[in-house]
Amino acid sequence: MSDHTGERPPAGLESIDAVLRGVRMEPRASLGPEIAGRAARGERARTGALRRMPGRRFWTVAGIAGIALLGTAAAARAGYVPFLDAFAATRTTELCCLDLDGVGGADDGVLVETVAGRRVRRLVLYEEHDRDRAWSPGELVRFTRLGAPSLRTPRADGHLVTREFCCSDYDGGGDADDGLIVVASPGGDVLLAALFDQPGFSTNNLLR
Amino acid sequence: MAAPLTPLSSVRSTPPTEQGADALCRAWYATYGPAVYRYLRFHVDSADTADDLTADTFLRVLEAADRYDPDRAEARVWVFTIARNALRDHFRRARVRKHVTLAALRDLAVDAPSPEERLLREESIEQLLKSVRRLRPADRELISLRYGSDLGFAKIAALLGMREATVRTRLWRALARLRALVEDES
Numbered sequence: 001m002s003d004h005t006g007e008r009p010p011a012g013l014e015s016i017d018a019v020l021r022g023v024r025m026e027p028r029a030s031l032g033p034e035i036a037g038r039a040a041r042g043e044r045a046r047t048g049a050l051r052r053m054p055g056r057r058f059w060t061v062a063g064i065a066g067i068a069l070l071g072t073a074a075a076a077r078a079g080y081v082p083f084l085d086a087f088a089a090t091r092t093t094e095l096c097c098l099d100l101d102g103v104g105g106a107d108d109g110v111l112v113e114t115v116a117g118r119r120v121r122r123l124v125l126y127e128e129h130d131r132d133r134a135w136s137p138g139e140l141v142r143f144t145r146l147g148a149p150s151l152r153t154p155r156a157d158g159h160l161v162t163r164e165f166c167c168s169d170y171d172g173g174g175d176a177d178d179g180l181i182v183v184a185s186p187g188g189d190v191l192l193a194a195l196f197d198q199p200g201f202s203t204n205n206l207l208r
Numbered sequence: 209m210a211a212p213l214t215p216l217s218s219v220r221s222t223p224p225t226e227q228g229a230d231a232l233c234r235a236w237y238a239t240y241g242p243a244v245y246r247y248l249r250f251h252v253d254s255a256d257t258a259d260d261l262t263a264d265t266f267l268r269v270l271e272a273a274d275r276y277d278p279d280r281a282e283a284r285v286w287v288f289t290i291a292r293n294a295l296r297d298h299f300r301r302a303r304v305r306k307h308v309t310l311a312a313l314r315d316l317a318v319d320a321p322s323p324e325e326r327l328l329r330e331e332s333i334e335q336l337l338k339s340v341r342r343l344r345p346a347d348r349e350l351i352s353l354r355y356g357s358d359l360g361f362a363k364i365a366a367l368l369g370m371r372e373a374t375v376r377t378r379l380w381r382a383l384a385r386l387r388a389l390v391e392d393e394s
Contacts, residue, residue, distance in 0.1 A: 006376065007361070013383045016390070020355040020383075023333055024317040025255070027245040027262060032237045035263045040230035045267035046297070 089116050091172030096133045100125050100180075101142055102161050103188030108142065110170065110180060111135050112195065117173035120208050122146055125182070125193055143190035149207045151183065152191040160185060170195050171208075181207065233270050240287045241266065243358045247288065250340055250352035251295055255315040261298055265291045285367050288357060292349075292367075339389040347382035354379055 009017040096109030104127070113122040126139040154160065166179035183192040194207035244265055249258040268290050276286055318329050340351055353364045365372040 009383060010380055013380060013387060016383055016387045019333075019336065020351065023336070023355065025246050025249040025258070025315045025356075026317045027242060027259065027315065028255075031245070031259055031262060032234065032241055035237055035241075035266050036230045036233040038263065039233035039267060039270050043267060045264050045271055045294075 090114065090121065091117050093170060093172040094135050095168060095170065096135070097128050098165060100163065100165075100182050100193075101127075101184045101188040101190055102163065102186070109133075109135060109139070110193070112170050112172070114171045114173075117171050118208075120149075120171065120195055123149075123193055123195075125190055142188070143193050145193065149192060149194035154185045154191055155189055156185065156187065158186050160191065232273060233266055236269050236273075236287070237266050240284060243284075243356070244287060244291045246358075247291060247352050247356035248295060249315065250337065250356040251348060252298070253337070253341060257298070258315070261291075261294050264298075265294045268294060281366070282363065284359065285363055288353070288359065288367055335393065336390060339386055339393060342389055343382065343386060346378070347385055350375070350379045350382050351386065 008014075090113055092111065092113045094109055094111045097106045098108055098110070099106045100108035100110065107128045109126050109128055111122075111124040111126065112120060114120050123143075123145050124135075124141060125143040126135060126141050129140055130136055130138045161184050163182045163184070164179055165182075167176050168178060168180075169176045170178040170180055177197060179196045181192070181194055181196055182190060184190045196207055241262065245258055245262045248261045248265075249255070252258050252261065265287070269287055272290065276283070280286075281289070316330055316333060318326050340348055343351070349368075350364070353359055353367065357364075359367065361372050361375050365375045368375065370378075
């Protein structure tokens with residue numbers, strides 16, 4: 001019986017089939033004209049349950065989605081979500097003039113673009129040429145990097161020179177609590193430049 | 209009853225005046241109204257609720273009539289799709305709002321020689337319908353479509369998106385479960 005695919009019911013079910021066939025429920029005679037009257041008056045059908053009367057589940061889902069959205073927006077704004085950098089507030093700071101590369105005296109400047117005053121997105125070391133003590137198109141760029149810091153290969157053999165500058169507000173976070181570390185070859189070829197948090201560069205202090 | 213809705217295309221082309229809506233609704237209801245009502249009646253426990261749902265179905269039909277595409281579905285299958293949606297929304301609302309059943313079987317058409325016989329027949333059918341409503345939704349849907357809607361197996365299969373043989377197999381299984389329920393209760 002379980003695989004019976006015939007038009008007629010299998011043995012044993014004929015009687016209940018016949019009873020069900022005999023059940024005739026008829027709408028009251030006035031129902032048709034009543035519906036037509038309602039349609040003519042422009043009455044609208046009731047819409048779906050969720051659209052008419054949102055239940056507890058709807059509001060729970062909506063609440064969670066709202067909190068998640070606000071949290072994501074706040075995290076993006078604060079720079080914690082790298083792939084949402086486009087929505088984060090960026091800050092640019094520049095300091096001039098220091099001897100960052102060990103060549104030519106205090107004629108170098110640093111330009112730092114951060115996401116929300118935390119994560120470094122761009123860092124540029126330049127040599128001040130037009131003596132306006134600020135970054136301008138005429139400056140000579142000595143070093144530039146995007147994203148995370150990395151050490152470049154020196155062009156020539158020789159001892160590298162590391163310089164630390166602390167403390168200033170390099171990242172635009174508002175407090176003078178950042179240091180700048182510059183690694184350069186003796187000829188002034190800058191191989192690495194990064195920010196660190198005070199109290200000074202150590203293995204526990206991540207470069208950024 | 210299964211005749212195609214030839215007059216509707218001409219009614220549909222009339223401007224949306226009160227008379228146009230009235231005539232369109234009457235035409236759809238005259239063709240499919242009683243079958244839709246019987247189908248819904250297998251699912252709900254009162255004639256009043258079936259009235260409301262039937263009205264809701266045909267108001268939806270009227271609202272969607274301009275979008276009806278005869279190439280995609282036969283009119284009867286399309287109307288029952290709308291009825292099923294109205295029913296589903298009703299059960300969602302009914303989780304929150306409970307109804308009190310009054311005059312449960314006032315709509316039962318019975319040929320009985322005496323009031324006593326009618327009463328007995330009403331009682332047995334009421335018991336049977338209660339058992340139908342205790343079935344799981346998929347079984348109840350098959351039984352409602354088969355015995356309430358006047359749809360043949362092919363159209364039920366089209367409506368449910370199943371093969372016709374599958375519909376028959378599942379219907380007979382549902383019927384066997386219904387019989388077992390009825391026997392338990394008696």
